[in-house]
Amino acid sequence: MTIHTLPAARRTDFVRSADGTRINVEEYGPQDAPTVVLIHGWTCKTLFWAPLIHELGGEFRVVAYDQRGHGRSETPGPGGYSTDALADDLTAVLDAFLGDDERAVIVGHSMGGMTAMAAGDRPAIQARTAAVLLASTGSGRLLAETAVLPPRVRSARLRRAFHRFLLVSTAPLGPSTPLTRAALKYGVLAAGTTPEQVAFTARIVHACGRRARAGWGRVLAELNLDAGIAALSAPTAVLVGTADKLTPPVHAHGMAARLSNFAGLTELPGLGHMTPIEDPAAVAGVVRSLVREHLAESRSAEEETTA
Numbered sequence: 047m048t049i050h051t052l053p054a055a056r057r058t059d060f061v062r063s064a065d066g067t068r069i070n071v072e073e074y075g076p077q078d079a080p081t082v083v084l085i086h087g088w089t090c091k092t093l094f095w096a097p098l099i100h101e102l103g104g105e106f107r108v109v110a111y112d113q114r115g116h117g118r119s120e121t122p123g124p125g126g127y128s129t130d131a132l133a134d135d136l137t138a139v140l141d142a143f144l145g146d147d148e149r150a151v152i153v154g155h156s157m158g159g160m161t162a163m164a165a166g167d168r169p170a171i172q173a174r175t176a177a178v179l180l181a182s183t184g185s186g187r188l189l190a191e192t193a194v195l196p197p198r199v200r201s202a203r204l205r206r207a208f209h210r211f212l213l214v215s216t217a218p219l220g221p222s223t224p225l226t227r228a229a230l231k232y233g234v235l236a237a238g239t240t241p242e243q244v245a246f247t248a249r250i251v252h253a254c255g256r257r258a259r260a261g262w263g264r265v266l267a268e269l270n271l272d273a274g275i276a277a278l279s280a281p282t283a284v285l286v287g288t289a290d291k292l293t294p295p296v297h298a299h300g301m302a303a304r305l306s307n308f309a310g311l312t313e314l315p316g317l318g319h320m321t322p323i324e325d326p327a328a329v330a331g332v333v334r335s336l337v338r339e340h341l342a343e344s345r346s347a348e349e350e351t352t353a
Contacts, residue, residue, distance in 0.1 A: 237316075
C-alpha cells in the first residue's frame with residue numbers, strides 16, 4: 047500500500063444533510079483517540095486525504111467525508127449549491143460522528159476551509175470545534191487574486207474573465223494525458239512536485255463530474271465569507287504554499303488579520319495549492335500541534351474531572 051491509497055476504513059456510513067442529500071463519511075484510526083475532521087476542496091474527494099491519513103491515522107481518530115457532488119456523496123439538484131449547504135453538510139457529519147460533549151479539530155483544504163468559514167457562526171458547530179486549520183483557502187475575492195495566468199497578463203478584466211471560465215466551465219476534462227497532467231501541475235501544484243503526486247492529483251480531479259464542478263465553481267466565483275471567518279471563535283491556524291496560484295498567500299494574510307482567535311500562520315516555501323499532497327508531513331505537524339494545544343489537554347482535564 048502506498049500513501050496514495052486509502053487504508054481500510056474502520057467505519058463507512060452515509061448521513062443525510064438538511065435538504066436530504068446523502069453524504070459519504072469514512073472513519074479511520076483508533077476510536078477513543080482525539081478526533082480530526084478532514085474536509086476536502088473543489089473537485090476532490092476523500093481519497094485526496096490519503097497521504098495525511100497515513101500520517102495521522104495511527105494516533106488520531108480521523109473522520110473524512112466527500113463534499114456533496116464529489117466522490118460517493120450525492121450530487122444535489124440546481125438549488126443545492128451554496129455555502130449554507132456546505133455548512134449543513136458539516137453539521138450533519140458532526141451530529142452523526144461526534145457525541146454531544148465531543149469536540150474535534152477541523153481541517154479544511156480550499157473549499158473545505160470555506161466550509162469551516164461558512165459554518166463559523168453556527169453554535170452547534172462552535173460547541174464541537176476545538177480548533178480549525180484553514181489550508182490553502184480564501185474567504186473571497188478569488189477571481190481578483192487567482193494567479194493562474196502569468197503576471198505578464200496585466201488586464202484585470204481579462205484575468206477575471208479567464209479565471210471565472212476556469213471555475214464555471216462544464217467542458218469535460220477528458221482522460222489524463224501528459225498534456226493535461228502538465229496543465230494541472232502548472233495550475234495547482236509546485237514545480238518540484240513528483241510525477242507520482244501529479245498523477246495522483248489528476249486521478250482525483252478528473253473523477254469529479256462536470257455538473258458538480260461547474261455548480262461549485264459558480265459559488266466560488268461569487269464567494270464572500272468574510273463574516274463567517276470573523277465569527278470563527280475556536281483557535282484557528284492558517285496554512286498556505288508560497289507558490290499557490292489558486293489561493294495565493296495574500297488570502298492567508300487577509301484571513302489571519304480577520305480571525306478573532308488567530309493560532310498562527312504557516313507558509314510552506316515553494317509549495318502549490320495541494321499542500322496535503324505535496325507535503326503531508328508538514329500539514330500533519332500543524333494538525334498535531336492544534337490537537338496537542340487545544341484538544342488533547344482539554345480531554346485530559348475532562349478525564350481527571352470525571353475520574
